[in-house]
Amino acid sequence: MIIPHIVNSVAEEAYKRLQQTGFSYKGANPELRAMLYLPLNEIVKKFTSKEYKEYTADIEAGLVLYSLFSPDKIGLRSASDEGIWKYLSIEIAPDLVYARWGDKENRFWKEKRRIWLKTVWWFIHLSWQGDEESTRKILQDLTTDEIVQLVERAGSGYRVDLNREIMKQLPAYRSKSTHRDIFRVVMKFNTARLIATEPSFSEGGTVGYVRRLFNSLSQR
Amino acid sequence: MLDRQAAARIGWMPESFRFSCSTPDVDPESNGASWPGPVTLGHQGIWNPVEHDLFLEITMRFNPATFFGAEGIACSNAALGIVLEWTSPESSQRGHSNIVPFRRESGKVKATLFLRFDRNQFRGQVQLSASFYVVEPDSAPDSAERHLANRSGLCLGSLGGTCSLFFDGNGSLFPFVEYAGLPDDALWRIRYESSDPCEDLFVADMVCLEINNRHPDYPAYKGVDGQKGGTPMERQIVASWLTMFLLILKERNPDVFECLKNDTYLKFSDGSIAHFAHYLLSTFQINRENLQNLSATLNKVVAGQFLDGAGTL
């Protein structure tokens, strides 16, 4: 599948048009729109009616996007191209992004780490447990802020396996811990450990590394 | 941690460095560089990162004896490993190759490391480095060796520098974009956002030829698939665009343009807008006396560049 991409200058102009004429779908690429609209609109409606909290809306939206635009359908090359996400935000689903965030150009195109559709896709990618159900299950208790932390720190490249393992082991650890912000602490500690250690080469591989990571914390 | 002295001590040497592609009869067209490159791909424009995958194989030789022991970086009886790590910030990904283990007793090591990159996986660059890790710790390290890193997974450092693989480079892509406009918008337009042509890069976010693919003349502009060298309309558009580009440059930065026009000294960054303008004017000997001549010579040059099969100079 090829999704078009747009550069900043085009995005800027198109966004201004949205601001002037309303954040409604203007008719581009009906096929893509048809793919996205129904499932995403469901989620956005539940968000607007307060049935979904922000975090749940983001997770569910991410799951939808990840299923429609899975890595083998679009390629990581496209997924890491902000231009694609800008296009989707402005041309294909402006009404849906608007319902979630309002008139915030950062979420549509301006700040590459905050484009909503991109963020939620990558969050799911980094948390993916093999299927939707298992993924949804382990993501239950996190907050929007936590998504932000995970995705915004791309560094020189995400450690996908490591992230997925951390997300997987997190619920068990969370139940043992009294600290509210446990995800953040783990990630913080992880960033310090990673300087010297490569998880896949350590004892027990990535799984062992993550287990030790959590254990170290609970022992302190 | 490793430093250059350590590298010298083990006599680390990269041997072969090969690229291939799984599509039959397609070669990644690397520039034949040896480690640490840089390596550029897709010279002939046949291999490209969207349609083709990439296999990479590098062989290295070294004698790791001096790594082990109190004066080295690892415990005497530990097992170490060499691996090729890769990162690509633009693609938000990282990973590594197979790891080749060795011990003090291994003597001279010949390690062959493989990587496979999928098609449609990367944008921009991928950085490669050869790193050493502790694979198996020494279970009973000597007292003198206690300060040494002795746990599996610990990184001991990398050697031989970083190799950059260029999947897309700015310099190999003319800033050109197709967009879906309205049918009665113009077929083409120039976007020119730069205020500092000597610094700003000649890339699509700064300066761009934009084609409206919903304009009724778009089919005529695009021509038939497989048509060599583009259509006559494309030539005209490019010539006009280049003229406009120079004019806007002149309007916004008359001092820069003066230098370009008179061929006086001008300092600009590699790959900048001014760099391109300079190249355009000087290489093709564009007549700069007045606008008329400029436009006329540009038109001629553009036609020539296309009809010659668009060869590089």
Add this chain to the structure above:
Amino acid sequence: MQQSGSSLLHLIQNDEMVPLDLLVRESVQNSLDASINTMEPVRVSFRLISHVTDAVASLLPEIAEGLKRKYSGTRLMLQIRDTGTQGLTGPVSLGGDAHGNLVKLVYEISQPQEKKNAGGSWGLGKTVYYRMGAGIVFYYSRIRKGNGFEERLAACFVENEKSPDKVMTSSKTGIAWWGGENIYADDALWASALTDPSEIGSVLLRLGADPYVDEETGTSVIIPFLRHDLLPRQAFTEDDDEADLPANALVSSPWYGGFAGYLKYSLLRWYAVRISNESYPLFAYGSKLEAVVDGEDVSEIMPPLFRVLQALFNRVYEEESDPQTLPEEIFCKPVMLRGNTFDGDQCAGWISAVRLTREQLGMGSPDNEHSPFAYLMNRGDDTVCLPVIGYLRSPGMIVSWNDEKWKKVLKGGKSGEYVIGLFVPYSSQAFTQQMAASTGCETLEEYLRSTEKADHSVWADRSGQSIIRRISTNVQNKINDHFFPVENVPADVKTNLDVSRRLARAFLPAGFGRDSRFVPESGRGGDPPFPFVFPGTNPVFRVQDFSYLPGKIIMSWTLFWGKKKCQAHRLSLDVATINLPISADIWGKDSELGEFPFAFDFMTASFLTRGKEKTVIALHLVPGEKGADAEKLIDVTVSETAIDMVNISGNSMDAWSFGGTLAIRVKKKDEDLVPVILLQADSGQGGVQ
């Protein structure tokens, strides 16, 4: 200036339009103009019969020899006979400044173009008859006169007088008439028509033409020696030499099946909305039309496309379309012009259009109808499937089908789908006074009529006017917006790359920017030598020469004070991460993380460099201690995770550097964490080591 044969024949040099189309348009137009009574239909019949040269030559003795010499064998004759029309009324000759239908059609042809009759401009279209055959045309008509009828018959021959093989050797002008006795009037002899019934009867017999009988009135135009190149050129192969082809070569046929077939489709093409259209709005335009070719009523073979055209036309006058005729929703909208063109509302007419599939047009089996492009424009292929729009004029005749001029602006849909439309002008729409003055016309109809080319094939604005252009732009926009709503063609990633690379190969130098074709050797800096040389103005902190003791890391350090008038610097001991280092304070905020894993063990400052001068100082401190050097230049405070150095010399320490040793204690051996020392310079600049 008097006309000559050659100049007349040049007048409507319409090379674009197929001659037969011109003929159909002109003759039917004339017939419709002459309708007696709008409630009664006008019937036009086309008939093709063969004849021998002698049949005609014998009627025209003066040129009989010439005719027989030039034309031999069997030839074709076309008879166009209308009824329900007035016929060629009025005087039978021009003498005495006469006006009337007969003289207008037959005799005024020789008058200068500039002469205009009261009641309208002189139609040059009539000259089309002379281009269809040898140049000979017989006109036969029956009119009402008093209580009875009168018949007239005349022939006219128009030939290029400059032609080397001309038949009329004695005429200087190339124009000549036959008929009745010449009439003398105004000091001149004028040709006149035959009116004697029996003489007319015998001529008709010779020509094989039907007389008018009973109550019939009408006009017949008879054209012998029909040319064989009247059909679209694809009737012939490349090898055929036109002169060699016999008359019946006309029957070689593509889709329309020959001369008669072409006439049928031509009638449909130009007059479909009026041919036997039950719902034809009589009030708007006049009589219905019945068209017959070789005895066959054209409406009986009307393919679905033409029924669609009728439905489109009718829709303009009715609220809804008849679902039986056309299940598709017809798009019908008024075309409003901006500005003050008309009195009252600015409606110039209506566009009525519909999108149809191949099936709906009967293009598949079993009917295998041809494509609209074939029927309407003689085009063979539909590879570029553009909408087809016909522009109507008040008589119901379509002026042109989407010809070259307009085609460029319309877009096309997927092949297999067709968009057919009609623009119906609001003929009686009156111009404002200003427009009327500037165009010289009172109504839109007048203006359109006046701008038509002589062959009625195209509307072209007069210089200074833009009405037609505005109408056509409006029509195109409406069609585009309705049938081709904004649809995005995905920017094909591969295409973009292709073009970008191709342009790059042509215009970008090798080694340009971060060129993936060629990248120059990148310089790699090495570690700076010790003592360090600092070219900059910022403070810099460096460590090296690591050595290890159990649980401790010992290193040499250097601090370049910087040229920016700093009073103090702090070295903080942090935990390194792949992102920003974590200071002790931040670490401490999360109890899970436990104790901060590192601490300064001791610190010595052993030398000071001022320019090239190196001085020894001796300062040794452990966490919790504070002290100054002997010369009282710096005061140092050491804690477990920070070292603060303050300038107490009273001078600026521009470009001074200090150095020594320091040790870091690793509290938990198996921690796998890495310490880092951060320089927090007073002036806000800092370096990390």
